[in-house]
Amino acid sequence: MTNMAGSDNGYILEIEHLTVGYQQAGAWREAVRHVSLEIPKGQTCGLVGESGSGKTTLALATMRYLPQEGTVCQGAIRFRGENLLQLKDAEMRRIWGSEMTMVPQDALASLNPSLTLGEQVAELLRHQAGLSESDAGDRTLALFEQVQLGDVERVSDSYPYQLSGGMLQRVLTAMAISTEPSLLVLDEPTSSLDVTTQAVMLDLFRELIGGQQQTAVLYITHNLGVVAQIADRVAVMYAGDLVEDAPTLELYRQPLHPYTQGLLDCVPRLGENKAEVNLRPIEGHIPSLQDLPTGCIFRPRCPLATDVCREYPPLYQAGDGRRSRCHRWEEIKDGEVSPSQPVPEGAKIPPPSAAEQDVLDIEGAEVHFSEGRSLVDMVAGKRPRKVRAVDGVSLEVGRGRTVGLVGESGSGKTTLARAVVGLAERTGGTIKLFDKELPPGLRGRTADMFCCLQIVFQNPAETLNPYLSVGQILRRPLKRLRDQTPPEGGDGGIDEAVTELLEAVHLSREYAKRLPGQLSGGEKQRVAIARAFAPRPDLLIADEPVTSLDVSVQASILNLFNELQAEHQIGTLFISHDLAVVGYLADVVAVIYLGQLMEVSDAGSIFDPPHHPYTEALLSSVPLIDPEGQQEAIRLEGEVRSPSKEITGCPFHTRCPRFIGDICVEQVPPWREISQPGQDVDKRVFCHIPEEELREKQRRAFKFSE
């Protein structure tokens, strides 16, 4: 069956006209349609798309690992010339895990919790490579060495729950490369990691891939930055279609499909601010597989759609090694038309001028929890361990201003937000709303305070009560907290107000009747924003409101924040782990690490050196959405320290790449005001290193796109 000619042409993987369908509620839905893709050995192909684009289905089909209700309807998958679809299951088992391996997204779920990591890797080696017990053990340690796992003996004897997500992902990577596979599938391997860990992992992948010239890599991600940094070529999927496929450099220089252009336009780049750049969200939403549009499936959202687009476009050969599924690719290429989405009205609103009054004034806020003790511990008189989630943070939010708070997971940013709204009990310091001090918890807050202070949460799936309609959800705060406005015509006035709120978040009035289960993630988040705006607050806390949304939806929500804020002149505390998003939306950026602020700066100058060493590391870890962008690689060693340990000196000293000595361990650093020649900046840095020295050390070129 082996086709020798096929393996000679250098392609490890050839997917031909692949169509994959799912049996769903009695009907047949095609999740991937007519996709052709080849990956030669030594090449990394990035597969990009939003959720629902079919990228995971394509990857699973490629590995012949579709779930029960999925089937390949048409096409062929050639792996080194062999059509996988014709292989027997026993032959597939030989290929899986040895010639074709995968690094999945959720590392913890992919490892057996009751075996040590060393055993799990050794088992694979014994089984797939036929090594003896002792050889497998040695090889395991060597592999751990190769994926830079530090103390390999300890890791080998650890159980999965004892290690961090980044370390587990390395173990899985070690397993995946252990057999020197021909095809390595990486399915969002860094999506659940912090940006600093992600940067280290990307370095590792690059190094490993570079060392394995015989391997073809399929890298699946939704992150345009990651793919720009790692892939040789990029395939873009949209609702089951492969819409564009091009070498990475060319794709980012000039996309030849309006969807690709749309994706690139709706992500804020590192260093951009709303004052200078507008995000262009892609209008509408990704169609469901039940009712795909006829003709070009991107037509309803496409700024270039014309009559030709009623015809389903073929995958045009658009120049050397490029393909685009757009009828008008030639016009785009020649620059006759622009495939960019129009800038929405809301995005054009200029940012408000400097604040004259502080809405929120946080002064030395502390939130310390006691870790739960078991009954046995209590009887034994063990003292509870203190967790210093927030440890002395001072920050102001001015009227009409957005303060962005950035930090990695475990930095205390969410706890700070919860302390402000009262969901987490403050244990020290003061938080003032205008000039009134807020009680530490929810108890004792007046209706006025509840009214002034609202929050938008992270998780759209949980933010709305599934048993209440959108109208009911919005009516409640209107009734309770907006009493001061005279009711116009009883309940009719409230219905009016509900409609107004819905329109403010760009939803039609029909949405009032819907239940949250009938809304998409972005729509739910809009309703949550409407609910927060219902009592006409003066201060809005936004806790990672766009993190779980697709990029095109994220852009429109960011624009919505911008628009509503400018209109109502409210202060916003915007929390995110994404430096580019915060840098785009905020007027002031604060960087938090282990419950303490490291740097507070105008958004305009956060990207200019000198930085706090932690900010510097964060900036250099963000994968630039530009394959030509260059950053100095500053990588953080080790893990974020557990906040339950006693902290002395600077909290960052254990990982600081600019560590200068005992002073960092022993003394609390000073706040240094930073000045910028010729500019009026407001920037302070929490570091022992003097300003000039920092500037000298950090003199380097951050080359952003354009």
Next chain:
Amino acid sequence: MALLGPLLAPYGANQQIVEDARQPPSLNHWFGTDNLGRDVFSRVVLGARDVLTLSGLGTLAAVILGATIGLISGYSGGWLDEVVMRFFDSLLSLPALLLALLLLGSLGPSRNSVLVVITVVYTPIVARVVRSVVLSVKKKEFVEAAQVQGESVWYILFREIFPSTLPALAVEASLRFSYAIFLVASLGFLGVGVQPPSPDWGLMVKEGRANFTQTPWALYFPAGAIAVVVIGVNLVADTLKQILQVPSQLRR
């Protein structure tokens, strides 16, 4: 059938037809007669009403009490939750029937005490089920959003959290109902529940057992009735579970 009992039953529950005593099932007496000459079919039909109201009311009381305690205990957490749950644990650690016998021993056998027993035995179980749902729901963002809007505890408990407990509660209630029927019958059988001469199924089984060799039908039919009702209620509970478990996304 329980509702229409008096109309359906051809004879009174305690009506003795002495000349027809110990008759096997026949056209006249569908289920036969017992040794006192009472019509077994009539007694089964009339007894249904007793069993169902007793266990129904008892379950209802247990569900209301259990749901309220579960909501409050789960939501408030802390020492209140600890105390309530440990107390319930100690109740649950006793077998249901033993607990029931203990209670009846101190209350004295009567219909009302059977009602109390069902409530006491099943309240902790319902409370536990509701509490476990509350624990997972109270951390959700929509509950926190209500807290941040300054909503009262009662509004949050009954408007925001309670609906989420309904699927689990409905299933639990129907299961409890079937177990309650069982419990009432068991108590009747042991002679500590409903007192003779009421046409209680459990009681009838007991009486039938004494005269098993002469009138086996007086044992078979009430026992069969218990089995049929318990299985029936269980099947309903099962269906309910399947209906309520459909994820909300699919119910568009």
